[in-house]
């Protein structure tokens with residue numbers, strides 16, 4: 485590893501949680517704001533207002549919505565762009581984070597929408613239940629994650645929004661609507677991945693399954709030739725598989741295989757994984773960083789919610805001072821898409837901390853990047869240098885354009901609005917529905933204007 489890369493990584497590790505003053509892509513705080521501007525988790529985006537209200541009841545949410553012409557709901561602030569931003573008012577539901585009902589026979593849980601996966605998962609496990617999948621970190625709010633089609637990995641696992649079976653929403657008029665998968669399928673399919681455009685989600689009902697145990701095994705240095713020849717077998721080697729690469733040396737640096745252990749069976753896992761060797765200790769996806777904040781590996785069995793995410797609750801996930809982008813292509817083009825990005829490695833690698841490759845099942849949620857497409861997601865954790873990253877993104881987007889690439893809604897991209905809209909077959913219908921539900925654009929913001937209406 486070069487000296488400068490090591491120094492950079494050490495600095496990042498030391499600066500976890502620090503507010504970044506450079507690489508800002510957000511707006512400056514609204515005038516009259518106090519000293520500490522309200523920023524997103526990574527510190528790269530400053531919200532445009534400091535006016536943030538945290539209601540403690542549904543009635544207060546309704547009253548707030550009725551009283552204000554424009555507002556946005558803020559989740560746990562883990563998006564890297566302005567999707568949650570408002571120039572006027574921010575509403576945080578962090579005080580509303582109770583379990584409302586656990587329906588054992590229907591295998592469903594209803595929660596208030598300020599709850600995070602990290603709060604919900606141990607409760608579900610104690611009750612004998614599990615969610616079908618989790619993202620790389622448990623710190624994010626369920627409502628914010630589902631609004632942006634946040635995903636984990638596994639060719640048979642839909643993104644986290646696919647577990648939603650009902651939503652309670654305070655609409656622009658302040659009235660409460662309940663949307664259900666069975667009750668009104670069309671509106672529901674439009675509303676689950678809503679990008680914050682349809683109202684304030686106050687309750688979420690999620691499908692559950694019986695709690696399960698998992699183990700996590702990491703392999704190092706998988707040759708890229710093996711990925712090209714055995715892509716399907718490799719990504720199906722476990723319930724959830726993640727490939728991490730820096731795009732150098734024609735190899736995947738780390739393969740994280742998360743396997744379910746059924747009926748306390750002892751699994752025998754291969755020592756040789758398509759030419760990759762087993763890690764001999766827990767590792768971080770960026771191998772130079774300490775694995776202290778990572779979930780247990782080395783085949784140690786544990787509950788689903790402590791193996792599906794890469795990062796542990798109670799610790800800072802990822803590296804902290806970073807930017808992220810992610811692109812979804814149809815899984816049928818996975819190998820060609822990986823090869824296309826590999827061609828750009830000299831442009832990509834110098835600004836990159838790590839890439840993660842994951843697969844996701846197709847779904848029927850209109851604005852999901854996996855809408856009607858089993859997908860490969862190509863993720864980039866970048867150094868926090870927007871000036872450089874903003875020049876590399878169009879190159880990647882051009883290389884992936886033949887595969888009708890769709891970006892992650894909560895991460896950084898530069899695909900122009902007309903192209904973006906074309907890549908979502910249901911975009912026009914989604915906007916019609918938004919217009920019906922929110923005729924005066926109460927929940928519109930610059931992000932939506934630029935990307936859906938540009």
Ligand SMILES: Cc1cc2nc3c(=O)[nH]c(=O)nc-3n(C[C@H](O)[C@H](O)[C@H](O)COP(=O)(O)OP(=O)(O)OC[C@H]3O[C@@H](n4cnc5c(N)ncnc54)[C@H](O)[C@@H]3O)c2cc1C
Pocket residue numbers: 525526556557558559560561562563564567568569577597598619620621624625626627628629630631632633634635636679680681683684685686801802892893894895
């Ligand atoms: C370290 C790190 C790791 C990540 N790993 C993954 C990963 O593994 N997979 C992945 O797909 N993404 C990942 N992400 C991206 C991120 O988790 C998601 O995009 C998610 O949206 C974040 O949820 P949030 O609550 O922080 O959302 P926010 O950024 O707060 O809000 C996102 C959107 O949801 C809306 N919203 C939130 N709550 C409500 C509500 N109650 N009612 C109406 N609208 C609402 C907001 O208005 C906004 O439009 C990661 C991000 C970070 C920082």
